[in-house]
Amino acid sequence: MNTRAMQGTVAYLSGTAAEDAVARxxxxxxHALVARRWRGLGGEIDLILRRxxxxxxxxxxxxxxxxxxxxxxxxxxxxxxxxxxxEYLGGEPxxxxxxARFDVALMDxxxxxxxxxxxxVP
Numbered sequence: 551m552n553t554r555a556m557q558g559t560v561a562y563l564s565g566t567a568a569e570d571a572v573a574r575x576x577x578x579x580x581h582a583l584v585a586r587r588w589r590g591l592g593g594e595i596d597l598i599l600r601r602x603x604x605x606x607x608x609x610x611x612x613x614x615x616x617x618x619x620x621x622x623x624x625x626x627x628x629x630x631x632x633x634x635x636x637e638y639l640g641g642e643p644x645x646x647x648x649x650a651r652f653d654v655a656l657m658d659x660x661x662x663x664x665x666x667x668x669x670x671v672p
Contacts, residue, residue: 568612569596572655575663581606585638592633605642605650607635609670612657616664619656628670 551559573583581599588595597608609631613619635652642648652670657663 564612568657569610572608572610572663573597588638590634590637592637593630595631595634603649605648607652608655610655615658616656632670
């Protein structure tokens with residue numbers, strides 16, 4: 551395996567581990583994992599969870615610190631995420647009227663997680 555492929559594998563596994571940790575944190579507060587890396591026409595959503603009637607979409611970002619992790623979320627990506635979330639909600643019984651929010655979970659190099667609830671608002 552060449553260096554570039556190995557770096558890609560490490561990044562993938564690191565991202566998966568971060569998503570696992572974030573999913574466990576949400577599970578601890580009563581959220582059920584509905585989908586992981588859900589892909590719609592608009593893009594991919596890392597985690598989709600449900601608690602009661604509410605759907606929670608979560609974008610997970612990892613970096614050396616929370617600020618660097620947050621910097622990895624571009625305006626273009628935010629637009630794709632919101633489009634994908636709207637597409638997902640279209641399949642819910644209440645459609646776009648489904649109670650929903652979009653959180654961003656930031657993980658630093660020590661594994662500390664900071665969740666910003668309702669971080670992405672259309």
